[in-house]
Amino acid sequence: MRGVVMLGPGEVQVQERPDPTIVEPTDAIIRVSAACVCGSDLWPWRGVDALDGPAPMGHEYVGVVEQVGSAVATLRPGQFVVGSFFASDNTCEICRAGYQSRCVHAVLMGAIGTQAERARIPLADGTLVATPEMPPAELVPSLLAASDVLGTGWFAAVAAVAAEAGPGKTVAVVGDGAVGLLGVLAARQLGAERIIAMSRHADRQALARAFGATDVVTERGDDGVAAVKELTKGLGAHSVIEAVGTQESMMQAIRSTRPGGHVGYVGVAHNVRLPGEELFFSGVHLHGGPAPVRRFLPELIDLIWRRQIDPGKVFDLTVPLDAAAEGYRAMDERRAIKTLLTV
Amino acid sequence: MRGVVMLGPGEVQVQERPDPTIVEPTDAIIRVSAACVCGSDLWPWRGVDALDGPAPMGHEYVGVVEQVGSAVATLRPGQFVVGSFFASDNTCEICRAGYQSRCVHAVLMGAIGTQAERARIPLADGTLVATPEMPPAELVPSLLAASDVLGTGWFAAVAAVAAEAGPGKTVAVVGDGAVGLLGVLAARQLGAERIIAMSRHADRQALARAFGATDVVTERGDDGVAAVKELTKGLGAHSVIEAVGTQESMMQAIRSTRPGGHVGYVGVAHNVRLPGEELFFSGVHLHGGPAPVRRFLPELIDLIWRRQIDPGKVFDLTVPLDAAAEGYRAMDERRAIKTLLTV
Numbered sequence: 001m002r003g004v005v006m007l008g009p010g011e012v013q014v015q016e017r018p019d020p021t022i023v024e025p026t027d028a029i030i031r032v033s034a035a036c037v038c039g040s041d042l043w044p045w046r047g048v049d050a051l052d053g054p055a056p057m058g059h060e061y062v063g064v065v066e067q068v069g070s071a072v073a074t075l076r077p078g079q080f081v082v083g084s085f086f087a088s089d090n091t092c093e094i095c096r097a098g099y100q101s102r103c104v105h106a107v108l109m110g111a112i113g114t115q116a117e118r119a120r121i122p123l124a125d126g127t128l129v130a131t132p133e134m135p136p137a138e139l140v141p142s143l144l145a146a147s148d149v150l151g152t153g154w155f156a157a158v159a160a161v162a163a164e165a166g167p168g169k170t171v172a173v174v175g176d177g178a179v180g181l182l183g184v185l186a187a188r189q190l191g192a193e194r195i196i197a198m199s200r201h202a203d204r205q206a207l208a209r210a211f212g213a214t215d216v217v218t219e220r221g222d223d224g225v226a227a228v229k230e231l232t233k234g235l236g237a238h239s240v241i242e243a244v245g246t247q248e249s250m251m252q253a254i255r256s257t258r259p260g261g262h263v264g265y266v267g268v269a270h271n272v273r274l275p276g277e278e279l280f281f282s283g284v285h286l287h288g289g290p291a292p293v294r295r296f297l298p299e300l301i302d303l304i305w306r307r308q309i310d311p312g313k314v315f316d317l318t319v320p321l322d323a324a325a326e327g328y329r330a331m332d333e334r335r336a337i338k339t340l341l342t343v
Numbered sequence: 344m345r346g347v348v349m350l351g352p353g354e355v356q357v358q359e360r361p362d363p364t365i366v367e368p369t370d371a372i373i374r375v376s377a378a379c380v381c382g383s384d385l386w387p388w389r390g391v392d393a394l395d396g397p398a399p400m401g402h403e404y405v406g407v408v409e410q411v412g413s414a415v416a417t418l419r420p421g422q423f424v425v426g427s428f429f430a431s432d433n434t435c436e437i438c439r440a441g442y443q444s445r446c447v448h449a450v451l452m453g454a455i456g457t458q459a460e461r462a463r464i465p466l467a468d469g470t471l472v473a474t475p476e477m478p479p480a481e482l483v484p485s486l487l488a489a490s491d492v493l494g495t496g497w498f499a500a501v502a503a504v505a506a507e508a509g510p511g512k513t514v515a516v517v518g519d520g521a522v523g524l525l526g527v528l529a530a531r532q533l534g535a536e537r538i539i540a541m542s543r544h545a546d547r548q549a550l551a552r553a554f555g556a557t558d559v560v561t562e563r564g565d566d567g568v569a570a571v572k573e574l575t576k577g578l579g580a581h582s583v584i585e586a587v588g589t590q591e592s593m594m595q596a597i598r599s600t601r602p603g604g605h606v607g608y609v610g611v612a613h614n615v616r617l618p619g620e621e622l623f624f625s626g627v628h629l630h631g632g633p634a635p636v637r638r639f640l641p642e643l644i645d646l647i648w649r650r651q652i653d654p655g656k657v658f659d660l661t662v663p664l665d666a667a668a669e670g671y672r673a674m675d676e677r678r679a680i681k682t683l684l685t686v
Contacts, residue, residue, distance in 0.1 A: 093578060094602050102602030102626050104578075235436060235447075250619065259437055259445030259632075269619035276593065276615020280608070283445050283632040289602075289623045 003116030004057045004324045004341075009047035012325040017056065020112075020120035025071035028124035030063035030081060034144045035115045036315065037327050037339040039177050040268050045328055048270065056113025057324075059085035060148040062140060063343075065128075066118070074125045080135055081128040082143050082301060083121055084151060084293035085109045090126030100126075100294035115324060117343055129297040132305060139304060141312025141340055145182065146300040149338065150311040151293030152266045153182030153243065154300065157190050159264030159287040160239035165191035172196040172228050173213075174253045175243030176204040178314040178338040179266060181211055183241040185311060188212030189303070192239070196231060198224055198252075204337060207313060221248055228256040236261060242288070243267050250274065259283035266291055315340040346459030347400040347667045347684075352390035355668040360399065363455075363463035368414035371467035373406035373424060377487045378458045379658065380670050380682040381428075382520050383611050388671055391613060399456025400667075402428035403491040405483060406686075408471075409461070417468045423478055424471040425486050425644060426464055427494060427636035428452045433469030443469075443637035458667060460686055472640040475648060482647060484655025484683055488525065489643040492681065493654040494636030495609045496525030496586065497643065500533050502607030502630040503582035508534035515539040515571050516556075517596045518586030519547040521657040521681040522609060524554055526584040528652060531555030535582070539574060541567055541595075547680060550656060564591055571599040579604060585631070586610050593617065602626035609634055658683040 003017040020029050035058045043049040065079045075081065088095055088103035095103045107122040121127055135143060142150075156179070161171055171192040173183045176199035187195050188211065196215040197208035205216045217227040228237055236258035242249055245267025253263050254274075265288030279286070303309045317336035319327045320343075327339030346360040363372050378401045386392040408422045418424065431438055431446035438446050450465040464470055478486060485493075499522070504514055514535040516526050519542035530538050531554065539558040540551035548559045560570040571580055579601035585592055588610025596606050597617075608631030622629070646652045660679035662670045663686075670682030 093576070097601075097603050099603035099626055233436070245619075245623075247619075258440075260440050260442035260635075265623070269623040272619020272623075274617040274619060274622070276588075276590075276612030276617060279617070280588075280612040280615075280632050283442055284630075286622075286629040287627075289626040292603075 001117035002321060003113055004321070005054050006044060006051060006057050007054050008051060010045060012045070012057070012328050014322050014324055017116065020118050022067060022069045023120065024122060025069040026123050026125065027069045028065055028072055028075055028121045028128065029067040029118060030061070030121055031066050031118055032061050032063040032114060032116060032343045034062055034140050034343060035341045036060050036144055037331055037341070038148060039179065041328065042332055043270070045332060056116065058113050058115030059109040060144060061114035061119060062144045062147060063119070068124060072124050075128060075130065079130040081130050082147050082297055083109070083128045084297065085148050086290065087122040087127040088294055089123045090294060095126070098295045099292045101290040101292040115321065115341055127294065129301060131301060141315045142304045142310055143301065144340065145311040145314060146297060146304060148293060149178040149314060150182045150300055151296050152291040153179045153241070154186040154296050155291035155293070156183050156241040156243060156264035156266040156288065157186035160241050160262045161187050161190045161192050164238040164262055167193050169239070170194040170196065170232050170237045171239045171241065172198060172237040172256050173241045173243065174198050174249050174256070175267060176201060176208065177243060180241065180243035181207050181314055181337070182311050183243055184208050184213050185211040185309060187241065189309065196228060196237065201334070207337070210313065221252055224252050225255040232258070238262070239264070245269050245272070247272050254279065254282050254284055257282070257284045261285070264288055314338045318342060344460040345664060346456055347664070348397050349387055349394060349400050350397050351394060353388060355388070355400065355671050357665050357667055360459065363461050365410060365412045366463065367465060368412040369466050369468065370412045371408055371415055371418055371464045371471065372410040372461060373404070373464055374409050374461055375404050375406040375457060375459060375686045377405055377483050377686060378684045379403050379487055380674055380684070381491060382522065384671065385675055386613070388675060399459065401456050401458030402451070402453040403487060404457035404462060405487045405490060406462070411467060415467050418471060418473065422473040424473050425490050425640055426452070426471045427640065428491050429633065430465040430470040431637055432466045433637060438469070441638045442635045444633040444635040458664065458684055470637065472644060474644060484658045485647040485653060486644065487683065488654040488657060489640060489647060491636060492521040492657060493525045493643055494639050495634040496522045496584070497529040497639050498634035498636070499526050499584040499586060499607035499609040499631065500529035503584050503605045504530050504533045504535050507581040507605055510536050512582070513537040513539065513575050513580045514582045514584065515541065515580040515599050516584045516586065517541050517592050517599070518610060519544060519551065520586060523584065523586035524550050524657055524680070525654050526586055527551050527556050528554040528654060530584065532652065539571060539580065544677070550680070553656065564595055567595050568598040575601070581605070582607070588612050588615070590615050597622065597625050597627055600625070600627045604628070607631055657681045661685060
């Protein structure tokens with residue numbers, strides 16, 4: 001089968017790779033319908049994260065079950081399924097508490113590589129959620145978004161907004177990538193009244209407004225903090241979603257939050273060191289990490305199926321799998337918010 | 344009046360100081376009945392926190408109202424009152440959200456100094472809570488504990504335990520000072536089933552067990568983490584209370600917590616830098632800071648008044664105000680858990 005391999009920074013190829021096979025009886029093999037390029041795929045592309053030789057790429061996916069292992073009980077060939085970037089058994093104590101991304105048997109899908117024609121999905125019963133029936137083509141981008149960026153933005157919003165939703169409550173969103181934009185959508189769904197999107201790109205600002213942002217702040221860093229405070233009587237936002245993962249974005253998020261407020265952070269941390277004294281006196285709640293997307297998949301699929309949300313709008317570039325390199329380049333150069341790969 | 348002044352590291356004197364007077368119409372003057380030495384007073388005593396010249400000391404207090412300013416509406420001379428280490432108006436938006444320690448008009452009582460015969464209490468209506476009547480002498484230590492260490496341990500437990508209480512849930516407590524020990528008491532009150540106290544001192548272990556600890560771990564650092572994991576099926580505690588404030592204690596707390604669990608941290612941070620990547624992948628909830636003790640005072644006073652809790656047990660040394668220096672020394676040398684100063 002064909003699949004995307006990263007050879008080194010800036011170097012992505014579609015190569016012939018071995019077809020996946022059932023390894024464990026709990027595995028399923030899916031034919032990938034659509035995959036995509038993640039913001040986190042740009043870290044090795046840019047040489048920030050080191051690669052140990054050529055690496056299969058991709059951890060977001062929707063597809064059709066082709067084959068199931070002998071221990072798979074709930075899935076059958078022909079079903080359309082959505083999974084997340086961690087395979088999880090969904091039965092261990094950590095999964096049952098809603099942290100499937102830290103399942104005691106978690107398998108990172110990025111090591112398998114879903115930017116490919118087929119993929120092996122470990123722990124298939126726990127990992128995959130089937131749609132009610134084969135989806136119409138127009139729903140596929142939104143279902144694909146659910147597998148990571150929507151689920152991740154949703155988790156950040158649950159962490160930041162759940163305790164702070166309702167009339168008079170303000171959320172600020174640091175980061176205008178796909179996750180930040182879908183954090184806006186999630187905050188709206190979870191009942192935030194005022195949503196401040198922090199973005200300096202007109203196309204992203206427009207999408208943020210379409211997803212429910214009520215205000216846009218173009219300043220960054222301390223100026224961004226000052227702008228959020230000005231919009232909130234000097235106190236800061238009740239909730240802040242952080243969707244970047246740098247020192248600057250984390251400090252901007254913490255400083256934009258009022259004492260007792262909530263920060264939900266999902267940008268994968270890179271060289272971040274949080275100063276303990278400042279964090280202590282900030283009095284904020286801090287929660288985040290790799291999103292347990294599986295927790296939210298049934299609800300998100302239902303919202304998409306009933307056309308209540310349209311997260312697929314974040315895909316503003318669609319290319320065939322064979323043109324994956326162009327998809328990476330466009331995101332790296334910020335010509336695209338997010339690239340969908342048709343398979 | 345007489346009052347404690349710190350002249351420099353290790354140097355505490357009781358000096359004659361001016362009697363306090365009403366400065367703002369919202370002030371009250373109290374005659375201090377009892378004050379005490381805080382773990383945080385040991386930072387300048389040990390030379391870790393710098394002093395800008397001689398400083399009045401003390402921020403924990405109970406006493407009797409002697410005089411009120413013209414704008415004070417709810418208090419009258421003769422009432423016995425408990426306050427916390429931040430004066431707060433208790434009406435601003437931050438106070439109403441329960442974060443009185445970050446009141447927009449907050450005044451740090453440590454700058455006023457309550458280890459003295461009298462003290463000016465700013466924002467008296469918001470800051471002070473009167474007891475139902477003059478308390479019997481045996482309740483005074485517990486009421487004094489409410490003004491800081493109990494309220495602080497309670498806040499940590501609310502932050503860590505509230506979402507994780509009930510059958511099968513485990514709390515670990517890092518730090519066996521007065522705050523950690525009262526964190527044990529609070530965790531018990533809030534419904535934790537299993538409470539692991541981390542302590543290597545027999546007297547503190549005994550008090551922890553009296554307050555409700557079910558297990559004691561004597562190891563520290565990574566060994567302490569391993570011991571907590573061994574007691575929790577390898578997963579870590581559901582909740583961890585951090586009551587020290589060092590890099591080692593914060594990392595021990597975070598690493599002892601299972602993914603999705605809660606860390607409540609109230610040890611005043613000193614030279615702490617939290618590694619963003621490790622925090623991200625830990626998946627814990629982190630909340631803490633200077634405790635909004637005022638939020639809990641009515642409930643804590645009620646529990647003490649009804650003899651439901653006996654937090655005053657943390658005072659294992661009582662000396663008159665004039666012997667304050669010995670009280671500091673005994674705590675510094677860990678001969679005393681906490682020193683009560685009779686005035």
